[in-house]
Amino acid sequence: MIEIKQVRKSYGSLEVLKGIDLTIDKGEVVAMIGPSGSGKSTLLQCINGLETISSGEIIVDGVSVFDKATNLNHLRRKLGIVFQSYNAFPHMTVRRNVTLALTKVLGVSRDQANAIAETQLQRVGLLAKADVYPTALSGGQQQRLGIARALAMGPSYMLFDEVTSALDPELVAEVLATLRQLSAEGMTMILVTHEMQFAREVADRVVFFHEGVIAESGPPEQIFGNPKSERLRAFVSRAG
Ligand code: ADP
Ligand code: MG
Numbered sequence: 001m002i003e004i005k006q007v008r009k010s011y012g013s014l015e016v017l018k019g020i021d022l023t024i025d026k027g028e029v030v031a032m033i034g035p036s037g038s039g040k041s042t043l044l045q046c047i048n049g050l051e052t053i054s055s056g057e058i059i060v061d062g063v064s065v066f067d068k069a070t071n072l073n074h075l076r077r078k079l080g081i082v083f084q085s086y087n088a089f090p091h092m093t094v095r096r097n098v099t100l101a102l103t104k105v106l107g108v109s110r111d112q113a114n115a116i117a118e119t120q121l122q123r124v125g126l127l128a129k130a131d132v133y134p135t136a137l138s139g140g141q142q143q144r145l146g147i148a149r150a151l152a153m154g155p156s157y158m159l160f161d162e163v164t165s166a167l168d169p170e171l172v173a174e175v176l177a178t179l180r181q182l183s184a185e186g187m188t189m190i191l192v193t194h195e196m197q198f199a200r201e202v203a204d205r206v207v208f209f210h211e212g213v214i215a216e217s218g219p220p221e222q223i224f225g226n227p228k229s230e231r232l233r234a235f236v237s238r239a240g
Contacts, residue, residue, distance in 0.1 A: 001024060001025050001061065002022075002047060002157060002190075003023050003057075003059040004020050004021060004043070004047070004056070004057075004058050005021060005057045006021060006055070006056040006057070007019070007020040007021075007043070007055075007057070007058060008020075008054045008056055009042060009046060009051065009052075009053045010054050015212060016042050016212050017043060017046070019056070019213065020039075020043060020056070020212075021214070022214065024157075026156075026188050027186050027188055028188055028189075029189045029191070029202055029203050029205075030189070030190050030203060030205050030206075031193055031199035031205070031207070032192045032207050033192075033207070033209070033223075033235070033239070034208050034210055034215075035209075035210065038211055038212065039211075039212045040161075040209050041162075041192065043209075044081065044159045044161050044190065046058060046065075047065070047079065047159060048065075048076050048079040048081055048159065049066070049075065049076065050081075053066060060078060060079065060157070061156065063075060077153050077154065078156045079155055079156075079158075079159060080147075080150030080151060080155035080157070080158045080159065081158075082146045082147055082150050082161070082163050083146075083161050084161060084162045084165055084166045085139075085166045086142050086145060088134035088137075088142060088145055092133070093132065093133060094121065094132055094133070094137070095114065095118075095121070095130040097134065097145060097149060098117035098120060098121060098149050098152050099113035099116070099117045099152070101153060102116060102117075102153070106153070117130070118130065120149075124144040124147050124148045124151075124178050125144065125178065126145060129141060129145075139166065140171030140172070140175050141174075143163055143164070143167065144174070144178050146163075147175075147178055147182075156188060157188045158182065158187055158188070159190045160179065160190070160191040160192065160193070161192045162192050162193060162194065163175060163179075163191075165194055176195065176198050179191065179198075179202065180201075183202045191203075196224065196236065196239045200220040201220075203220050205217060205218065205219060205220075206218065206220050206224070208232050208235065210235075215229055215232060216228055216229055
């Protein structure tokens, strides 16, 4: 599980996380919603140690992320992260994009890495594209490649930061279908999303960020159907 305790983070004099408390259990799907600039991406990056925190603690499976004794590379293998757009290596096939970190970082044999790549490409519906180059993929397919690459490392948790927001509307559904499938397989996921309908459907819990605090959290029925605070009500009605 992921335990976030009283996390504060500042960029210079700007405090962007102001005491975040959140626990994500194994198998849970947590959707993070909230206005732009409220700290959602920053928190995701702190969880896998891409950004440091000013105070508080983040613990992943009992290991404190910012403890000096923690091996961050080892910890990050547990945490797959996918961003708004995936920058594949253009001169490598889809398959090689997936196997690269396996062979170079994990020291997996080429044969074994290829087998893992095929399994994960199949999982995201891209096996037929294994031998093409990323430039031949649609935006949605590129995002699914990014997801396959992250899954290939065998993470226990997947973090998604607005993975559909750079896509043309007609490509959003195929990426959401992949996320839906991962959730059905029991993957523990944190997803920052603007897709309210999707959050409502797949999330076990929805967390509403506002100006660096969790202003409200609860099951989707409550967050979308019966928001308590005026700012969440306003946000939900704006977001549709
Ligand atoms: P969200 O993902 O909810 O839109 P972010 O976590 O990206 O919000 O940003 C929260 C705040 O932190 C914003 O005010 C943003 O401008 C600021 N911020 C984010 N990254 C940096 C950075 N690397 N340096 C300085 N300020 C940053
Ligand atoms: Mg963001």
